[in-house]
Amino acid sequence: MARPMTMAEKILAAHAHLDEVEPGQLIECDLDLVLANDVTAPIAIKKCKECGTGDVFDPTRVLLVPDHYTPNKDIAAAEQAKIVRDFAREQGITHYWEVGCVGVEHALLPEQGVVGAGDLIIGADSHTCTYGALGAFSTGVGSTDAGVGFATGKAWFKVPESILFKVEGQLAPGVTGKDIILHIIGKIGVDGALYCAMEFTGSAIAALPMDERQTISNMAIEAGGKAGLIAVDDVTRAYMDGRVERPYTEYHSDPDAQYKSIIEIDAADIKPTVSWPHLPSNTHLAEDSRHITIDQVVIGSCTNGRLTDMRQAADVLRGHKVHPNVRCLIIPATQLVYRQCMEEGLMEVFLDANCAISAPTCGPCLGGHMGILAKGERAVATTNRNFVGRMGHPESEVYLASPAVAAASAVLGHIGIPQDLD
Amino acid sequence: MQFKGTVYRCGRDIDTDVIIPARYLTTSDPAELAKHCMEDLDTEFVNKVSQGDIIVADENFGCGSSREHAPIAIKAAGIDVVIAKSFARIFYRNSINIGLAIMECPEAVDAISNGDVVSVDADTGTIVDETTGQTFKAQPFPPFLQEIIEAGGLINRTKAKLAAE
Numbered sequence: 372m373a374r375p376m377t378m379a380e381k382i383l384a385a386h387a388h389l390d391e392v393e394p395g396q397l398i399e400c401d402l403d404l405v406l407a408n409d410v411t412a413p414i415a416i417k418k419c420k421e422c423g424t425g426d427v428f429d430p431t432r433v434l435l436v437p438d439h440y441t442p443n444k445d446i447a448a449a450e451q452a453k454i455v456r457d458f459a460r461e462q463g464i465t466h467y468w469e470v471g472c473v474g475v476e477h478a479l480l481p482e483q484g485v486v487g488a489g490d491l492i493i494g495a496d497s498h499t500c501t502y503g504a505l506g507a508f509s510t511g512v513g514s515t516d517a518g519v520g521f522a523t524g525k526a527w528f529k530v531p532e533s534i535l536f537k538v539e540g541q542l543a544p545g546v547t548g549k550d551i552i553l554h555i556i557g558k559i560g561v562d563g564a565l566y567c568a569m570e571f572t573g574s575a576i577a578a579l580p581m582d583e584r585q586t587i588s589n590m591a592i593e594a595g596g597k598a599g600l601i602a603v604d605d606v607t608r609a610y611m612d613g614r615v616e617r618p619y620t621e622y623h624s625d626p627d628a629q630y631k632s633i634i635e636i637d638a639a640d641i642k643p644t645v646s647w648p649h650l651p652s653n654t655h656l657a658e659d660s661r662h663i664t665i666d667q668v669v670i671g672s673c674t675n676g677r678l679t680d681m682r683q684a685a686d687v688l689r690g691h692k693v694h695p696n697v698r699c700l701i702i703p704a705t706q707l708v709y710r711q712c713m714e715e716g717l718m719e720v721f722l723d724a725n726c727a728i729s730a731p732t733c734g735p736c737l738g739g740h741m742g743i744l745a746k747g748e749r750a751v752a753t754t755n756r757n758f759v760g761r762m763g764h765p766e767s768e769v770y771l772a773s774p775a776v777a778a779a780s781a782v783l784g785h786i787g788i789p790q791d792l793d
Numbered sequence: 794m795q796f797k798g799t800v801y802r803c804g805r806d807i808d809t810d811v812i813i814p815a816r817y818l819t820t821s822d823p824a825e826l827a828k829h830c831m832e833d834l835d836t837e838f839v840n841k842v843s844q845g846d847i848i849v850a851d852e853n854f855g856c857g858s859s860r861e862h863a864p865i866a867i868k869a870a871g872i873d874v875v876i877a878k879s880f881a882r883i884f885y886r887n888s889i890n891i892g893l894a895i896m897e898c899p900e901a902v903d904a905i906s907n908g909d910v911v912s913v914d915a916d917t918g919t920i921v922d923e924t925t926g927q928t929f930k931a932q933p934f935p936p937f938l939q940e941i942i943e944a945g946g947l948i949n950r951t952k953a954k955l956a957a958e
Binding site for chain 2: 397410411413414417418421422423439440444445447448450451494495496497499511512513514515516518519522523527529561562565566592595597650737738739756758759760761765
């Protein structure tokens, strides 16, 4: 009988071909998938070529998603994207998406059924932890780990301790998955889960749709977490069945599994939350942030660029105009989300409100392109980081919030909540 | 490996966006990245540090993005060692993988001041503040990581392993 294990430990044990593992143990695992984007893949490709034959271990399990600087920002970015494209063609990579098909990686891969429960995934992008929402163990790595993963299909791991976050009760109307994760990061700090797997459970998590669960798992890294897992339930199964291209495996934590700590949160205590500069942990209530005037709003990204997010933003913007002092950028995270927005009439709402709508891209989230801030400007963004210079000039400021708060702020010209528009 | 250099002291949660802002990520050339290392934190960083210098930082150094460009930029800017109270985990892996020496030692971080001359023996984990004469011992790496470091990074280790198979 194996020791009681958390779902993170079970997935790692299975991929190391061990009956059991324990926190602190160093193991080598077989990977289901390895991914990189147009910023990280060029180095990973070079490393892959250096360490062996130069070929990938399996062209169906290496995923290349050029999403950061695409559509190509400038000549340098175009050269980077070309390295990725050429390698994808040379290696016969089956999961490469060209502009016109590509979306922001962590929205695209779940949507396209590439990732599924029980998978062990590394990605040369820190928000690879998003797929924890589907019951996978997925974690961000650098380009060298990804390059070795491309070549060998393997990676080393230190088995992390797990922290259990129990969010029980009912969220107030207008409070979303984004508010839950910002609330948690505000509570534990940007290194509150350093080296640990975060596991989210409780009736408030169970009540969330898949899109909002992905928002929570996505930001595990902002607390230092290695992964952000949510156990498979009927919502997950409904999302995965008929979508995931490979058989998936459910792993559930044993009732007597050992956690580093268990943090209980009453969902009713969570209100619309905003992270002020320059750390995601610098959280304040949106209702206490009304004095902050803004120049730009960004609604999109791997954190909040999915259909649910677009609907929440549109519900607030419908019948309103963006404040004349504000540029409001809407970036559906994938082509499918874009299409769904059109079919549901959301694009009309955004256009009527004077929003600019962009093709899918990471763009402004990392200060790449498509919405860079000037010195002294402030943005409310549904993205994931508000570090110094994150969206542009080092003296610009980013405030992180949910799509509903971001949309309300766009209309108000300062930070606020949807009820302020009534 | 032995190192000796002047300390550049910084605080906690030094994120990879300030280590190398994303606006420079359209290249992976180390020399080009080094020119912009830490510029959003300290525009004079590149001019202040010399080859062989040492960064000493508080908790959670290297948090944020997975960009390997961050340790690459630090190394190419001339920094040999980063000593911190703790490292963000992706930065920690990346540094070991590319051969940037890193050490976790909260006691040393608390005692060392900006501008001190510090010598480091990465094999034994010994850190000596030559300016004050104090000696510290960093957390040793697990043998598995020591193996990667001794091989000169993950690529060399993988190459050797694949060649042996």
